[in-house]
Amino acid sequence: MATEVPAPTIGLVLRAESRRQESSAALNTSQRGKLGQFFTPAPAADFIASLAVLPQSGSIRILDPGAGTGSLTASLVARLIEERPDVKISVTACEVDPHLRTALQATLDDCVNTAANFGVHVQVHLVERDFIAWATRANDMPGQPPEPFDFVIMNPPYKKLAASSRERRSVAAVCTETTNLYSAFIALGVHLLSSRGQLLAITPRSFANGAYFRPFRKYFLERMHLDRVHLFEARNKVFADTGVLQENVIFAATRTNGVDRGPVVVSTSRSYSEEVRQRSVPYVEMVHPEDSEYFIHISADEEDTALTASHASLPCTxxxxxxxxxxxxxxxxxxxxxxxxxxxxxxxxxxxxxxxxxxxxxxxxxxxxxxxxxxxxxxxxxxxxxxxxxxxxxxxxxxxxxxxxxxxxxxxxxxxxxxxxxxxxxxxxxxxxxxxxxxxxxxxxxxxxxxxxxxxxxxxxxxxxxxxxxxxxxxxxxxxxxxxxxxxxxxxxxxxxxxxxxxxxxxxx
The missing domain is CATH 3.90.220.10 (Adenine-n6-DNA-methyltransferase Taqi, Chain A, domain 2)
Structure with a gap:
């Protein structure tokens, strides 16, 4: 399923994967639950990075919020080194957990050194802070406000937010009301994107419907166009070495501020290594124009489309x-x-x-x-x-x-x-x-x-x-x-x- 990283940079991805496995094994269950941490395996990171629409030249700014050990950054930088060696790369990675920063810094340094071996310029900055506080400038945190990013690539933490929590209040003050850390991260990622910038993410699927996520969906859909959505048929394959069962979705979306409403590519596979099936879906089939709830209907295949048509043909509300x-x-x-x-x-x-x-x-x-x-x-x-x-x-x-x-x-x-x-x-x-x-x-x-x-x-x-x-x-x-x-x-x-x-x-x- 994942785009294969060419031989010259595969070591960068493999070394990042080794750090991920070591850090994941060392993370105790209570700490994982407290921070909502589920690190991105290399196959998922490579696939997410493959969805980026790369510029032909110039410079790009990458943001990896909740970077963990840097797997997503490593995969995206590896692809850029191979496909766009003339592009100057700037990476900002945020990580709140001090236990992960040594591994993350090692991955960032590895990105710089690997790129230098190929004559590619990579600059990195590790933000040793909570991403939400940094992105919203909460608590009068020192430092320059974040500039717009060309790519935000993320596997955000999964954890509910209490109505009175600092994180929830901070995000609401900047962009939208939200009920979960992962949707808070996505909302701030949208907030920090440049025009035509791209958000690449793996998250739970639950944001697509339900009353709790309505304000978030409205904020997201009014600013972003979904380019690609990928579903996994087997929940236990996504984070196989963590034992988590989660209905996840991988998606790529572009900041268009509501201008672009073109078709969306929807794909499915059972796991990373198995065949990917994909099709193009009209945007209005995925997001119904008259739906005040802003539900996102992800039809994985023709059977889903038939179900949607059957449901739509029912006579009554x-x-x-x-x-x-x-x-x-x-x-x-x-x-x-x-x-x-x-x-x-x-x-x-x-x-x-x-x-x-x-x-x-x-x-x-x-x-x-x-x-x-x-x-x-x-x-x-x-x-x-x-x-x-x-x-x-x-x-x-x-x-x-x-x-x-x-x-x-x-x-x-x-x-x-x-x-x-x-x-x-x-x-x-x-x-x-x-x-x-x-x-x-x-x-x-x-x-x-x-x-x-x-x-x-x-x-x-x-x-x-x-x-x-x-x-x-x-x-x-x-x-x-x-x-x-x-x-x-x-x-x-x-x-x-x-x-x-x-x-x-x-x-x-």
């Missing part, structure tokens, strides 16, 4: 159906004093994911670690819903779970209470805060449990959460189709997956 979906209103740690482990006089059911069974709610669950009920009073009534038929969907699933979307129906005929509480780890489909028509609820539950819907979610959602925003942005069968589905479900027994899919195929065409 949730507003068309008169249906809304919300995250459960009860956040248990905020309502602890009102929660009860068992059914109690004055309490109403509180539904967690653990109460979700084969198409229905099973309540109460005796001996559960979570509570079964919430006391109904003036403080909690607004957190509950009136009795009725609701469709409940799990918000979280494991990466290896058979289904990404798991839906059930809350049936008031089986649990006869005047109000119900839904905990924050589930999403609830309702009609203006009340229950749905029974047949519509049953049909919606079957549709959400269909294989075609699950395949769509899995291919286009880069994370294991199914948030209310994700569900709002889907298209759905019509009320008539949902009613027909619902009438076909005898609620005394739950259908097999084959029966659900056959029914959906018959009714939803």
């Amino acid at each position: 949730l507003p068309d159906l008169g249906v809304q979906v919300s995250t459960g209103r009860v956040v248990d740690f905020r309502s602890r004093e009102h929660l009860r482990p068992d059914d109690t006089p004055g309490a109403v059911p509180l539904i967690y994911p653990l109460h979700m069974g084969a198409g229905v709610i099973k309540w109460p669950v005796q001996g559960a670690k979570k509570n079964n009920a919430i006391m109904l009073n003036e403080q909690t009534e607004k957190l509950t819903f009136p009795s009725g038929h609701y469709v409940v969907v799990k918000r979280l699933s494991s990466k290896e779970e058979k289904r990404r979307v798991v839906a059930v129906v809350f049936d008031p005929g089986q649990i006869d209470r005047k109000r119900i509480g839904f905990e924050n780890h589930v999403n609830v489909f309702h009609a203006n805060g009340s229950g749905l028509q029974q047949e519509v609820a049953q049909g919606l539950c079957l549709w959400l449990n269909s294989t075609i819907l699950d395949r769509f979610i899995r291919r286009f959602n880069g994370h294991t959460q199914v948030n209310a925003t994700d569900l709002r942005n889907l298209r759905y069968p019509s009320v008539e189709q949902l009613t027909a589905l619902g009438n076909s479900w005898q609620t005394t027994t739950w259908m097999t997956q084959e029966e659900i899919d056959e029914l959906v195929q018959q009714i939803v065409r």
